[in-house]
Amino acid sequence: MLPQIYYQRPTTARNALKFLAAPGAQACAGGTDLLGCLREEILPGGTLVSLSRLKELQEISELPEGGLRIGALTTLAEIASHAGIRQRYAALSQGAASAASPQLRNQGTLGGNLCQRPRCWYFRGGFHCLRKGGNQCYAVAGENEYHAIWGGAGCYIVHPSDTASPLIALKARMQIVGAKTERTIDLDSFFVGPATDLTRENVLKPGEIMAAILIPPSPKGLRSTYRKVQCRGAWDFALAGAAVALQLTEGKVSQARIVLSGVAPVPWRAAEAEKALIGKAIDAATTREAALAAIKNAEPLEKNAYKVELVRGILEETILGLG
Numbered sequence: 001m002l003p004q005i006y007y008q009r010p011t012t013a014r015n016a017l018k019f020l021a022a023p024g025a026q027a028c029a030g031g032t033d034l035l036g037c038l039r040e041e042i043l044p045g046g047t048l049v050s051l052s053r054l055k056e057l058q059e060i061s062e063l064p065e066g067g068l069r070i071g072a073l074t075t076l077a078e079i080a081s082h083a084g085i086r087q088r089y090a091a092l093s094q095g096a097a098s099a100a101s102p103q104l105r106n107q108g109t110l111g112g113n114l115c116q117r118p119r120c121w122y123f124r125g126g127f128h129c130l131r132k133g134g135n136q137c138y139a140v141a142g143e144n145e146y147h148a149i150w151g152g153a154g155c156y157i158v159h160p161s162d163t164a165s166p167l168i169a170l171k172a173r174m175q176i177v178g179a180k181t182e183r184t185i186d187l188d189s190f191f192v193g194p195a196t197d198l199t200r201e202n203v204l205k206p207g208e209i210m211a212a213i214l215i216p217p218s219p220k221g222l223r224s225t226y227r228k229v230q231c232r233g234a235w236d237f238a239l240a241g242a243a244v245a246l247q248l249t250e251g252k253v254s255q256a257r258i259v260l261s262g263v264a265p266v267p268w269r270a271a272e273a274e275k276a277l278i279g280k281a282i283d284a285a286t287t288r289e290a291a292l293a294a295i296k297n298a299e300p301l302e303k304n305a306y307k308v309e310l311v312r313g314i315l316e317e318t319i320l321g322l323g
């Protein structure tokens with residue numbers, strides 16, 4: 001059952017931030033995750049501040065230096081079908097298109113997708129786990145086939161977003177605004193793992209919202225892709241996924257960013273795999289070496305060792321495909 005909520009629907013960012021400054025107030029964009037969290041008693045009731053009428057959060061626009069600004073309220077469907085994103089930032093377009101179902105992509109926004117809560121069935125179920133202030137992670141000795149193989153640090157959730165990894169691979173930044181603050185940070189430093197703080201998944205402070213994502217211009221020779229493996233053909237979260245962005249100069253990799261999804265509490269940089277590719281032409285041997293470097297330090301739980309091989313396979317397929 002939904003707890004008691006009070007609903008505000010301001011038309012200006014200034015008013016929205018004023019409402020959000022009240023203790024416990026929460027931003028609501030498409031509501032596809034938030035309402036589930038309220039029903040599942042992960043979040044308490046209180047004031048929901050709808051962002052849906054804030055025009056400044058809605059647009060996709062060109063940046064003066066050549067990149068793109070994507071407002072936080074842009075829906076996943078809009079991102080997936082945007083011709084410029086598809087052409088210049090393929091990984092993002094593919095990530096947005098792979099998320100959830102058509103209905104959810106029409107309603108769910110980029111801001112909500114990046115800020116959604118984890119899907120661990122113990123966290124979402126009636127278990128008083130570590131993340132909810134309890135004293136244990138039930139996944140450690142429980143049903144852990146969908147959990148983390150890196151970065152667990154006591155809590156083994158996986159980060160659920162299919163747009164986060166592509167955006168980090170594309171070096172995106174995030175604009176954050178609060179009633180009295182405004183800052184722009186690398187998306188890479190937005191997400192918070194359990195080793196830093198068990199109770200939250202990102203660095204937003206109470207009262208702050210994400211206003212937009214800024215993606216730098218796509219350099220010459222940049223190719224990117226997102227590959228996701230899921231149990232069902234649609235409407236499912238990633239068992240594992242990889243966003244790969246490679247810049248090729250004269251047939252060799254001059255820049256590589258590889259970010260994994262579905263395998264760690266935060267989008268997971270495969271730094272060793274990136275290193276293994278730099279300065280090399282992409283062929284089967286280099287690709288294999290990079291994929292093996294990526295999985296070297298994986299620490300699977302009892303039931304999710306299959307993810308290690310899955311990541312290796314996904315990386316071989318995507319890197320070779322881009323080459």
Ligand SMILES: Cc1cc2nc3c(=O)[nH]c(=O)nc-3n(C[C@H](O)[C@H](O)[C@H](O)COP(=O)(O)OP(=O)(O)OC[C@H]3O[C@@H](n4cnc5c(N)ncnc54)[C@H](O)[C@@H]3O)c2cc1C
Binds near residue numbers: 026236
């Ligand atoms: C059945 C199902 C399957 C799904 N499958 C996938 C999948 O395969 N891949 C995937 O990536 N996602 C998946 N999702 C998640 C879905 O994509 C998200 O629910 C959606 O993107 C959230 O967007 P929203 O606008 O509805 O967010 P809301 O539900 O409105 O908000 C979600 C959270 O983000 C916060 N928030 C929203 N906007 C902002 C903002 N601008 N600034 C600060 N905080 C904000 C809210 O306070 C809330 O905590 C699935 C969801 C469901 C229900």
